[in-house]
Amino acid sequence: MTALEPLPVITAPTKERVAYLDNARYWVMLLVVIGHSLTQFGSMDSARAVYVWIYAFHMPFFILISGYTARRYMGDARQVRRIVSTLVVPYLIVETTLQLISRHYTGEPDPLRILSPQWLAWFMAALFVWRLTTPIWRALRYPITTSIVISLTVGLFELPNVLSLPKILGFLPFYVVGMHMSREWFERLTARPIRIASAIVLLVAFLICYRYSGGWETDWLLWKQRYDESPLSATPIEGMTQRAELLAVGFVLTFAALSLVPKRRSWTTRFGGRTFYCYLLHGYVIVYLTYQFELFDRIEKFGVGAVIGCIVGSTILANLLMTVIFSKVFRPLFEPKLGWLFREMPQPEAAPSKPEPKPEDAKAESTST
Template identity: 65%
Template sequence: MSRLDPLPVSTSAPKERVAYLDNARYWVMLLVVIGHSLTELVVMDSARGVYTWIYLFHMPFFVLISGYTARHYVGDFRQIRRIVSTLIVPYLIVETGLQLITRHYDGEPEHFMILSPQWLGWFLAALFIWRLTTPIWRALKYPITTAVLISLLAGLIEIPNVLALPKVLGLLPFYVIGLHFDREVFLWLGHARNRIVAAVLLGGSFVVCLAFAQSWADRWPLTTWLLWKARYDELGAGPLEGIAIRALLLVIAFVLTLAALSLVPRGRSWTTTMGGRTFYCYLLHGFVILWLDRHFDLWQRIEPYGATAVLGCIATATIVANLLMTKPVATVFRPVFEPRLTWMFRDPSEDTQHLPGDHPDVWDRGVERTLPRRAHRPPSHHHLR
């Protein structure tokens, strides 16, 4: 038996999935796929307006939810094993696969840059870093303030793209806010009055993005700012101006995230089941988009159709996203993206007689879900798998 200090082993029963969180994942995953499908069409005002609106809040939304569901991470045996099998392994598969495709069609990258994610892999790398640093953010006296300062200052210096570090730091405040979110906030957001305000905010922001799409494109690269990774000077802003703009975008993203959270349905529906499989949709949709783009030049072919092409792209992306969240897809790709890897880890019984009862989640692997329900609502009995 190894003399290494044993990892703590969770002995708690697996938690039930929460319909609200899975509903939230479903709707934001639609925005992710739609946003990625519009990337090649942002030369058009209509596509740029929709793209800008989506990117104002969809990843901050996802990051905040990820932080909330990771708030009990302590680095026990089960959680460490889940990080390896459902973050590290999928990252290596997806990043290698995507770089092989772009290298085949474009000749780039000339050398594999596995630790420098070029596209989808950044979020898996970010979750890995955020998850490992969770105990730090739980221990600090002013964690949110610290995270905001890090985000604002990160744009001042050159940060290598190792494990997508610029985006990791730029979006860090939303993860830390999620870690410290209180259940009462979710309940408060669900009040009818707040939901009306949320609908107005989201609808109004959508109209503004469409109305000013051309104006913003002429004056400053807003879509690039919303990627949360470029230095301020690369975006044509000085240090103080850059900090001010990022601070404003942080506020806007947080407000719109709260609005989106307010409108997410609380009850169980078909979106709950689909939302439990967003993991596979996220990992696979990039391959679909790259194949359609590189093999068929799809976006170049449809660009002349203007707004019709944009609407068609949104509709097609919605269909593709739903197909990738179906049970057959999950059944086929679960062994690939969620390998058990029992051969890699020590048997936890060497350290304790209790084995972890694990029921992994889509985005917060190995983290128990504890979002309470109202007392008068019956508990859900749905499990992802």
């Protein structure tokens, strides 16, 4: 293949959206918006339990689903164009504008650090890196074990925050496990006995967070600091042990949450197909309410009432941003076609015709179905 030869185009039948996965995306997006809103309350005790409970599994949940849906990525021309238009372009738009807004109100960051995502855009950077490395994780003999070792040891070293590399490597096992999930595994999770156990697990986890999270260092949930860095201030053994516990808790609660996701098509299925726009846009609302109106500081005095109001408001906001009007308005911005940027894709070669089965083969095939 020469340097100027275009990437191959792999054709596949049009995929029908899976209701279960869109339902999962809907519910995890609610957790994302609620969690990001609760961060504005700082150390309020009444918000901490909900915050810790959500942050223990909401990103592992999101990442595992992302790994599953990207498991067939091979890097053909169509997939590369899709990555640029839905990850690279939105990353540059969101990170640049949010940093400009932040600098307008606070003076920071100065200068802009476009390759060092400050908040929301880190996930798009992570998806970009994970997607490009997907063929590697498909080729390795022990991909899940390798990803866990990387996650546990990354906190021992000083890594630059370029594209949020420490978080990308820390959360890596959830992506790799998602890649190796199958439809059958998701089906097993939705069995009635497992659903009952999952509801109990999630409830117990919340009660534990409510009772004990007041003394926990929540920076562990951000997955980005070196173990010996303040405020973690842990030894290598302590750091890797704590990270291992977070991995275990993340997987258990993620599978429990996946177990409770409805399989049937409903209005959440439609909304779940538009979580992309909700993720990109909700941060602007939170930032504006925080800096322009100091809303969260003003309502913090109401304690539990403020937390409940924040959860209700976040739920309304998330559902609003998942309506079809926002997808229509912002699709040209966040999912540009970029036909001017790419060379014209070659016509895919026709797949070789399948030879006619021999009579005995046809008989065997009919009896096996």
